[in-house]
Amino acid sequence: MLDPKLLRxxxxxxALEAKRHNVVIDIELYKxxxxxxxSLQEKTQELQSKRNQFAKQVGMAKSKGEDVSALLAENQNxxxxxxxxxxxxxxxxxxxxxxxxxxxNRLHESVPNGKSENDNxxxxxxxxxxxxxxxxxxxxxxxxxxxxxxxxxASRISGARFVVLRSGLAKLQxxxxxxxxxxxxxxxxxxxxxxxxxxxxxxFYGTNQLPKFADDLFWIKGEHDFGLIPTAExxxxxxxxxxxxxxxxLPLKFVSHSPCFRSEAGSYGKDTRGMIRQHxxxxxxxxxxxxxxDSYEALEQMTLHAEKVLQLLELPYRVLALCSADVGFGSAxxxxxxVWLPSxxxxxxxxxxxxxxxxxxxxxxxxxxxxxxxxxxxxxxLNGSGVxxxxxxxxILENYQDKDGRIxxxxxxxxxxxxxxxx
Numbered sequence: 001m002l003d004p005k006l007l008r009x010x011x012x013x014x015a016l017e018a019k020r021h022n023v024v025i026d027i028e029l030y031k032x033x034x035x036x037x038x039s040l041q042e043k044t045q046e047l048q049s050k051r052n053q054f055a056k057q058v059g060m061a062k063s064k065g066e067d068v069s070a071l072l073a074e075n076q077n078x079x080x081x082x083x084x085x086x087x088x089x090x091x092x093x094x095x096x097x098x099x100x101x102x103x104x105n106r107l108h109e110s111v112p113n114g115k116s117e118n119d120n121x122x123x124x125x126x127x128x129x130x131x132x133x134x135x136x137x138x139x140x141x142x143x144x145x146x147x148x149x150x151x152x153x154a155s156r157i158s159g160a161r162f163v164v165l166r167s168g169l170a171k172l173q174x175x176x177x178x179x180x181x182x183x184x185x186x187x188x189x190x191x192x193x194x195x196x197x198x199x200x201x202x203x204f205y206g207t208n209q210l211p212k213f214a215d216d217l218f219w220i221k222g223e224h225d226f227g228l229i230p231t232a233e234x235x236x237x238x239x240x241x242x243x244x245x246x247x248x249x250l251p252l253k254f255v256s257h258s259p260c261f262r263s264e265a266g267s268y269g270k271d272t273r274g275m276i277r278q279h280x281x282x283x284x285x286x287x288x289x290x291x292x293x294d295s296y297e298a299l300e301q302m303t304l305h306a307e308k309v310l311q312l313l314e315l316p317y318r319v320l321a322l323c324s325a326d327v328g329f330g331s332a333x334x335x336x337x338x339v340w341l342p343s344x345x346x347x348x349x350x351x352x353x354x355x356x357x358x359x360x361x362x363x364x365x366x367x368x369x370x371x372x373x374x375x376x377x378x379x380x381x382l383n384g385s386g387v388x389x390x391x392x393x394x395x396i397l398e399n400y401q402d403k404d405g406r407i408x409x410x411x412x413x414x415x416x417x418x419x420x421x422x423x
Contacts, residue, residue: 002014002103033096044086105356158279181255195256197258208329232287237360240381259280289379298355309392316340337351354384
């Protein structure tokens with residue numbers, strides 16, 4: 001959430017900044033709500049003062065033995081009016097909080113302006129796409145061999161956008177996750193975490209899935225206020241919710257392997273073939289909690305950590321700086337990593353690394369104690385895929401195929417495959 005002071009001081013500037021995100025803010029509605037809040041707050045304070053005055057008058061009258069029935073009746077009327085005013089004030093404050101929670105984060109000054117993903121800026125490339133002496137198959141056709149990738153069985157069980165992996169492919173997916181975890185823990189200094197896959201609404205609010213993206217989530221019916229995580233970022237980042245971390249504990253660096261669940265609302269007709277866009281998939285997620293002055297250095301570091309995965313797997317990729325219209329709602333700056341897919345003859349997203357600055361921290365009341373002021377200040381939070389396991393599997397199938405449809409295992413993964421070199 002943005003600092004409310006920014007909205008109060010210059011709402012028009014906030015609306016202009018939101019347009020860079022392709023988000024339109026009804027500032028006239030905000031001004032109307034804020035004017036009503038001020039009026040109700042002044043009225044409530046006046047009534048509170050009046051009630052206190054009556055209490056004093058009643059006390060003085062009683063001490064003199066005077067009849068206080070008229071004063072008590074008038075005080076009751078003031079009390080009833082005050083209660084109505086307090087309820088109205090609470091309601092308008094809820095509307096303002098809801099309004100503010102739908103405003104996107106401010107963008108970092110280095111974020112390029114743009115109107116769509118076509119305006120994202122390529123920062124660098126790594127690796128050269130392999131030239132095949134045959135027409136490369138896509139991962140669906142490759143996975144059909146020996147029925148190792150079974151979409152029909154998944155459809156019978158769950159419906160569209162699910163997959164069943166068998167034998168070598170199931171093992172390869174597990175090997176990928178273990179390889180990524182070991183890399184980030186042993187070489188990049190992250191602490192492995194196992195977190196709940198079901199979280200409450202407050203957690204979703206803290207990492208800005210709510211209220212704006214409620215339709216993207218899968219909710220549990222019944223008495224519990226639970227939804228399935230769309231990414232381990234939700235649980236990992238909320239570890240510091242309502243906490244004051246000591247400065248010497250920062251940075252906090254968490255990594256977690258988890259399933260992710262997304263309804264893919266708004267993606268109708270997109271990537272319906274294969275494993276690119278699924279309702280359930282796996283990801284190795286990176287989260288950092290840092291001091292504000294360290295967050296942009298941490299963003300560059302986290303992006304390099306995700307890149308290292310692709311480098312060790314020898315998968316060609318590129319890094320994009322997302323333009324203003326493509327940066328996510330809660331992010332101030334984002335880099336996307338896109339891996340090369342031969343069947344599509346293009347790069348496809350496999351990781352996003354974002355600096356949310358204090359946007360999530362304000363929602364979560366996540367703070368650290370400054371050594372300079374000895375007062376609590378908001379932390380900065382970052383998250384990134386390190387990387388999406390399913391898409392890495394897809395990239396390996398397509399980049400490591402031979403003309404017979406066999407899949408050769410990258411050298412970095414062979415220790416995790418018990419020496420198997422070909423599927």
